[in-house]
Amino acid sequence: MKKLGLIGGTGPESTIIYYKKIVYGANKIVGKNFFPNINIESLNVFDVLKFCSEKNYDGLTHYIMNGIRNLEAAGCNIISLTGNTPHIVFDTLRTKSSVPLVSIIEATQKEAKKLGYKKVGLLGTRFTMEEDFFKKPFQEEKIEIFSPQGEDLDFVADKISHELEHGIIKEETKCGFLKVIENMIHTYDIEAIILGCTELPLIFDSMNLTIPCLDTLEIHANALISAMELGN
Known part of the structure; x- marks a missing residue:
């Protein structure tokens, strides 16, 4: 399986659910002795919401892209945001990322x-x-x-x-x-x-x-x- 990178922390509770669903979902497909390789870059949901409330979408893009770059550097083949709200800049992030982003x-x-x-x-x-x-x-x-x-x-x-x-x-x-x-x-x-x-x-x-x-x-x-x- 490809290595997955998650932009997490938006918020923490859902990041935990994502991790468990993906880990055990992949395990069910591949077999009992397999768990997938996942990196999580945890950001601050309240920073995300502040950027949105100020309509500072350039700032939000830059903030999330820093996390995406870290996941790219970690060798992730696929990257995803674990929140719906950050998708407000998803199209711009997709053009800037060197690996595919999967949209919620x-x-x-x-x-x-x-x-x-x-x-x-x-x-x-x-x-x-x-x-x-x-x-x-x-x-x-x-x-x-x-x-x-x-x-x-x-x-x-x-x-x-x-x-x-x-x-x-x-x-x-x-x-x-x-x-x-x-x-x-x-x-x-x-x-x-x-x-x-x-x-x-x-x-x-x-x-x-x-x-x-x-x-x-x-x-x-x-x-x-x-x-x-x-x-x-």
């Missing part, structure tokens, strides 16, 4: 298209929900994509930033997210909900939803394993 957004869009969805909801950080970088690939495939609005959007953004990024899980927050999704079903008639923040599986794991979830972390991890297999 492209992988999720392909999965939605394969499943035949025409209307999907999107939850994530404020930047993921408000900006166009996540939505554009879906719209290009004629898939309508909707984010919560007003107080619902504020609730999702606040809970991700102040709770989930710190690994804090509260029962009342779970109930709040469920209400947001039900509002989106009622308002937009969505067929599935995209967990567009890699910390969201922490809170949705035990929730009973009335529509399917597209877990971007799970989809991305599987895409990375497939890309690594091409090195056999």
